[in-house]
Amino acid sequence: MLLVASLSGCKGDRTRSAPGPATGVGDGGAPEWFVDRARESGIDFLHFNGMAGEFYFPESMAPGVGLLDYDNDGDLDVYLVQGQVLGPGKTPSQALFPPRNPKSLKGRLLRNDLKIHEDGSRTLRFTDVTDQSGIDARRYGMGVATGDFNNDGCIDLYLTNFGPNQMFRNNCDGTFTDVSRQSGTDDSGFSVSASFVDYDRDGWLDLYVGNYLAYSIETNEKCFLVSGERDYCPPTAYRAQPDRLYHNNRDGTFSDVTGKALVGGEYGPSLGVTTADFNSDGWPDIYVANDNQDNLLWMNQRDGTFKNTALLSGVALTAEGKAEASMGVDAGDFDNDGDEDLFMTELTGEGSNLYVNDGAAVFEDESARSGLGPRSLAYTGFGTAWFDFDNDGWLDILAVNGTIAAIEALRRANDPFPFHQRKQLFRNLGNGQFEEVTDRAGAAFQLSEVGRGAAFGDIDNDGDVDVLVGNDAGRTRLLMNNVGSLKHWLGLRLRGERVPRDMHGARVAVFRANGPTLWRRARADGSYASANDPRVLVGLGDSTEAPRVRVVWTSGRVEEWTAVAIDRYTTLSEGTGR
DSSP states (O other), rough: OOOOOOOOOOOSSSSOOOOOOOOTTTTTTOOEEEOOOOOOGGOOOOOOOSOOOOOOOOGGTOOEEEOTTOSSSSSSSEEEEOOOOOOOOOGGGGGGSSSSOGGSSSEEEEEEHHHHTTOOOEEEEEEOHHHHHHHHSSSEEEEEEETOOOOOOOEEEEEEEESSEEEEEESSSSEEOOOHHHHHHHOOOOEEEEEOOOOSSSSSOEEEEEEBBBBOOOGOOEEEEETEEEEEGGGGGGGOOOEEEEEEEESOOOEHHHHEEEEEEOOOOEEEEEEEHHHHHHOOOOEEBBBBSOEEEEOOOSSEEEEEEEHHHHOOOOTTTOOBOOOOOOEEESSSSOOEEEOOOOTTOOOOOOEEEOOOSEEOOOOHHSSSHHHHHTEEEEEEEEOTTSSSSSOOEEEBBBSSSSHHHHHHOOOTTTBOOOOEEEESSSSSSSEEEEEGSSSSGOOOOOEEEEEEEEEEESSSSEEEEETTSSEEEEEEEESGGGGGEEEEEEEEEOOBBBBBTTTEEEEEESSOOEEEEESSSSSSBOOOOOOOEEEETTSSSOEEEEEEEETSSSESSSSOOOOSSEEEEETTTO
16 A cells, blocks of 8 residues: 555554653663554554545545544544545446445444553553444545533544534443434535534533535546646635534534624635634634635634634734645644644645744744744645653644645656655754654654544553554554653543533643643644544653642633642542632
8 A cells, every 4th residue: 555664563462561760762772652553453444535536625635533432431442534435436446445345434433442451561452343333424534523512421423524524422332323413513515623612611512613615526626737647636726615613502402603603704724623712711712724725713702702813813824924725733832831822734845833822812933943844844744733742741743744736756656646755753842942853753653654634642541642643545553652651641531510521621730849830721622633532641751749730620610639649540520629
């Protein structure tokens, strides 16, 4: 397929052991930082994009991936998005990469059967439970969003598609029910990323759906390279499609409030969505990464409406006043000053963007000074996130890459899918700058693939963040982190007072005797078309103290806990602190 390098170091079923001495990243004799353990752990999945020579636009944009604890057993399960055949009269056998079993072309749910042994070692194994789960996702899948929309304590699944979206309600017994139509969320357009967010703070998760292009197979344009070869068209060949904001009616249904809530009605071809409180007023805001058009910053007006302030805030365009092709996006406090900064991936030749928040939702473009922009110029990025891969207390960046326009050198070499690139890993130096450490990250980072979705979470519960990667027309990768748990860490699950769900949007401050206060946010959104671990994982470096923790709940309540245990996960419930 698209492999250009083989993996080493994948022997047996055991991941690395539990935390040992803090020896420092990159020391001689240390394990590979990340190792792909997808196939050996039971994730044997090949994405099918249906391409058969017609260059239909959706072929180049999927798939997202998802991490969720659907069975509430304390570990993260996996959802994988699948494609279908596109175009009238086409069959799977006519595709460039035909599937092994065309009848199995649907999204897959894999249960995590993690076992932790007495010596601290772990056996990681996934079991395909799609058929018994009741999830029947046979549409052309794009992405995943997760959240407990009915407050029953079980995580539900929202799937974005090229075509009608699907909402699967978790029945809390290992099965799901398709409630797409009855919930009112079966948007029939071309959706990519979505986010569950309690925008009105009523205790119920609402839903923002980012829509892409007003595109259909029947209106597919033909575009060409300068050489005369067919290629995928740019997004400017089609009109953008409006996003949707759905308000939770608290009875299993949603109302489309787009017209009255998104004042001004601005929209663009949306690819990435992240929600965070950018001006620290206690209300969640929404940032939308658009493809080749101004990005949007929907600031919450605290009355059920939003106002787009992206231009005034400095995040609609680059410092040069240019609208770029934004794909993946995430918000996080990378400089440890207590507010949410923005990072987003861009097209080859543009470079990724870093927007630094002054605390009042006014941002400065620090893409060049940080080093992130120049070092990513040669890449087209998609899935990405702020995550502290080495648990030193500073948020780092990973981006999975793969172009949209054919890479000329690969095309000349008759590569059947000439869009693949390597991933990139950037380490935060703690001074506003980043060092690219891709070449030290392990053999998995030498693979050249068409990366799209990336979901971030602690899959083996060892205290560091692992990464699930979805590749277009390629294999799913499970990048297990072998270095983060060499340092100390704090794991938190934030639960509601009256409802037992993860409190998306709650903010956590971790106070330490030495070093800055660390602010983190419970969230499942961000990245590209993917769903992340909603737990909060905070790297503590070499510190062995049990820190004081403050939680700013989405209701506005502020509570503290003293001396929270480190190197383990603790559940904090609203109303139980002081």
